[in-house]
Amino acid sequence: VEATIPEPLREAWRKHSANEFTNKEEFETELVRHIETTLARSLYNCDELAAYSGTALAFRDRLIIEWNRTQQRQTFTDQKRVYYLSLEFLMGRALDNAMLNVGMKDAAREGLEDLGFRIEDVINQEHDAALGNGGLGRLAACFLDSMATLNYPAWGYGLRYRYGIFKQEIVNGYQVEIPDYWLDNNPWEFPRHEITVDIQFYGNVKKYQDENGKIIHSWEDGEVVQATAYDVPIPGYGTKTTNNLRLWSSKASSGEFDFQKFNAGDYESAVADQQNAETISAVLYPNDNLERGKELRLKQQYFWCAASLFDIVRRFKKTKRAWSEFSEQIAIQLNDTHPTLAIVELQRILIDKEGLEWDEAWSIVTKTFSYTNHTVLPEALEKWSVPLLQNLLPRHLQIIYEINLFFLQSVEKRFPKDRDILSRVSIIEESHPKMVRMAYLAIIGSHKVNGVAELHSDLLKTTLFKDFVEIYGPDRFMNVTNGITPRRWLHQANPRLSALIAEKLGGYDFLKDLTLLDQIEAFVDDKAFREEWSLIKRENKLRLAKHIKSTTGFDVNPNALFDVQVKRIHEYKRQQLNIFGVIHRYLSIKAMSDEEKKKVIPRVSIFGGKAAPGYWMAKTIIHLINKVAEVVNKDPEVGDLLKVIFIEDYNVSKAEIICPASDISEHISTAGTEGSGTSNMKFVLNGGLIIGTCDGANIEITREIGEQNIFLFGNLSEDVEDLRHRHFYGDFKLDPQLERVFDAIKSDTFGDKGDFSALTASIEEHGDYYLVSDDFNSYITTQDMVDEAFQNQEEWLAKSITSVARMGFFSMDRVTNEYADSIWNVEPLPVRD
Ligand code: NBY
Numbered sequence: 001v002e003a004t005i006p007e008p009l010r011e012a013w014r015k016h017s018a019n020e021f022t023n024k025e026e027f028e029t030e031l032v033r034h035i036e037t038t039l040a041r042s043l044y045n046c047d048e049l050a051a052y053s054g055t056a057l058a059f060r061d062r063l064i065i066e067w068n069r070t071q072q073r074q075t076f077t078d079q080k081r082v083y084y085l086s087l088e089f090l091m092g093r094a095l096d097n098a099m100l101n102v103g104m105k106d107a108a109r110e111g112l113e114d115l116g117f118r119i120e121d122v123i124n125q126e127h128d129a130a131l132g133n134g135g136l137g138r139l140a141a142c143f144l145d146s147m148a149t150l151n152y153p154a155w156g157y158g159l160r161y162r163y164g165i166f167k168q169e170i171v172n173g174y175q176v177e178i179p180d181y182w183l184d185n186n187p188w189e190f191p192r193h194e195i196t197v198d199i200q201f202y203g204n205v206k207k208y209q210d211e212n213g214k215i216i217h218s219w220e221d222g223e224v225v226q227a228t229a230y231d232v233p234i235p236g237y238g239t240k241t242t243n244n245l246r247l248w249s250s251k252a253s254s255g256e257f258d259f260q261k262f263n264a265g266d267y268e269s270a271v272a273d274q275q276n277a278e279t280i281s282a283v284l285y286p287n288d289n290l291e292r293g294k295e296l297r298l299k300q301q302y303f304w305c306a307a308s309l310f311d312i313v314r315r316f317k318k319t320k321r322a323w324s325e326f327s328e329q330i331a332i333q334l335n336d337t338h339p340t341l342a343i344v345e346l347q348r349i350l351i352d353k354e355g356l357e358w359d360e361a362w363s364i365v366t367k368t369f370s371y372t373n374h375t376v377l378p379e380a381l382e383k384w385s386v387p388l389l390q391n392l393l394p395r396h397l398q399i400i401y402e403i404n405l406f407f408l409q410s411v412e413k414r415f416p417k418d419r420d421i422l423s424r425v426s427i428i429e430e431s432h433p434k435m436v437r438m439a440y441l442a443i444i445g446s447h448k449v450n451g452v453a454e455l456h457s458d459l460l461k462t463t464l465f466k467d468f469v470e471i472y473g474p475d476r477f478m479n480v481t482n483g484i485t486p487r488r489w490l491h492q493a494n495p496r497l498s499a500l501i502a503e504k505l506g507g508y509d510f511l512k513d514l515t516l517l518d519q520i521e522a523f524v525d526d527k528a529f530r531e532e533w534s535l536i537k538r539e540n541k542l543r544l545a546k547h548i549k550s551t552t553g554f555d556v557n558p559n560a561l562f563d564v565q566v567k568r569i570h571e572y573k574r575q576q577l578n579i580f581g582v583i584h585r586y587l588s589i590k591a592m593s594d595e596e597k598k599k600v601i602p603r604v605s606i607f608g609g610k611a612a613p614g615y616w617m618a619k620t621i622i623h624l625i626n627k628v629a630e631v632v633n634k635d636p637e638v639g640d641l642l643k644v645i646f647i648e649d650y651n652v653s654k655a656e657i658i659c660p661a662s663d664i665s666e667h668i669s670t671a672g673t674e675g676s677g678t679s680n681m682k683f684v685l686n687g688g689l690i691i692g693t694c695d696g697a698n699i700e701i702t703r704e705i706g707e708q709n710i711f712l713f714g715n716l717s718e719d720v721e722d723l724r725h726r727h728f729y730g731d732f733k734l735d736p737q738l739e740r741v742f743d744a745i746k747s748d749t750f751g752d753k754g755d756f757s758a759l760t761a762s763i764e765e766h767g768d769y770y771l772v773s774d775d776f777n778s779y780i781t782t783q784d785m786v787d788e789a790f791q792n793q794e795e796w797l798a799k800s801i802t803s804v805a806r807m808g809f810f811s812m813d814r815v816t817n818e819y820a821d822s823i824w825n826v827e828p829l830p831v832r833d
Pocket of ligand 1: 133134135136137139285287288289290291374375380382452482674675676677678696
């Protein structure tokens, strides 16, 4: 039955169609209605949580009205759409963002005040949607914001994890992981129980001929799990476009399988099946930049790819277009290799289900997909074992072998004399067991492959993917340097700075065109402007100091230099270099006379970040930071000159407090290891300076803001290989100042030295892979330059303002437009008001 209402009845429908509140009064009406009816509360029992829920529901109504209209518009115009496939969407909180994007935050503030609530307290009730690990997941979230803001017809597809990234607690200086159950009364999702897809696993492939003699592959038996869609509305800023993020949740199939078990009286086993099925979307894997090859992870990947592809194909088929038009209607972006099975799945659908010939299908596939690489770290490159795939996805493994065969044949034809190239570029690694190299599969199945910063993309072309550049030519490989959404990372996180800029620029247009920021450079000498600028930084530091006091109990001096490093804990990101630098500073202060101490610039070293639960070295680094904090913070000889803070459970909403409050932040990865980094951009956009290595986007930030406005140090990417090589052959001498630091650790200054022996040994004895010792001197010398620069507050302020003025390039809107033009070939769909 068609679900469309016939024309004669539509008038009545339109008359009663839902309305949006347009002012404070109407907002209050909606808020109270939701509190009293949807939530069954009243003015006698409305706490802040209920006020939050009511406010969220009122805004949700607005979003979903525009969501409906946007989807109708996009269906009606039927132009090309983008699907962004990501296993992670690190969204953070939604309410503040929704209020700002629809432009009703002031109305909400006043309305809430009338009813007895402070908007900040209400906003703080929300649980972060933390369906991601770090930069990769946050990039996906920034993409969604930009794609909606720029009116692109675009959907995100992901998994609806029951548990997001774990909550971190620090107990006796150690990280403890707490499950993050976040779904209880989450107002932002719409369950679509009618949108389901059956997903098959295991089983076997039967081969037979049909009546025309054509070979048919049939994937039979096995298990079936059901995917159910949950939709999350994504509002653009200053536009009515409201896009969709569709997250899949798993449960037992309502099909014949468990039914038979029920009938057979096997109730317990049917319940067990149910739980097994639900396990697929139960938990986000907490590893960043580390691949572990677990079967459940592979199941997650296929479950999500297959459900998304089914949904995309179903929508395409409704248009009744020819298959040849598929890639003119649809672009699919793969966020890392996690969704690479989507390539194989589309090929399978086209040849096994839709009856297309291999070549025709493969041409559609490669024109549809494109792949973003985020890392060159070898331990992060996904490989799946052939036996695992054979068991779980037998038909897909056959197709992978076929893709590989045709690919290798074409390579052999082009490079007949090159004996090694075939084994180097084969999708199958000839190891025991054999492994499928997902990055190679992703390259071969895509028309564009991009890295996320210039250096990173260059390294891909010259090292990891070198052979593929030879094979396909340079056009398949490109760079799109990452960006961040200025809506969340300036306007929402730092409303006062945003307002100051708006005052000078005559409005908030810069939030939609961040290059307009360059106009504030004209005010760099304006006295009132400068005063206001530094006042805002001070208030942001006070806000962070308050947070630190309430969560750690430590008092920090807001006049001190706030030095921040917040990001996932990883050896390549080198939090160990930072904490060794802190210890060096501590030892230096301890050796000073009272006279000398007067010249010291007080500093607060702030750390935050999670370690993957199985990554022992990262956990050791967290432990050392916390132990150093314990000793330093209560040392009367040091007092305010140095404080060390570890902020627990770093996440998106904490980043919104931390980024605006830094004087300097650290982006100090070993050169050549960080894909891009995006927090570097967040800090500079909020008027913080940075200390960093020549790595990732730091290099382009330097080019934009000028090298006088950044503190760069350390060995360059081109020297890394040689240094490692030398270490390997015993040419290694521990930096003498670092030796002094290690001596302190080894004399139990920060608790039992045994706790840290693996960390010091990795440097002294095991080759110092991340070049901590090689960069140590350069690092502390540069930190001394930071102190000196901070003494001249006037110049520091000029650097801060100038840097912000020159950050326009790093808007996610620039990034999104680049993908749209040079990868997706999609146009925005403008909205009339
Ligand atoms: O992606 C990060 C890069 O390290 C960073 O340099 C870049 O700015 C950012 C956005 O492009 N990568 C990242 O966050 N990766 C992960 O979180 C991640 C998560 C899971 C897995 C691998 C990497 N995994 O294989 O399970």
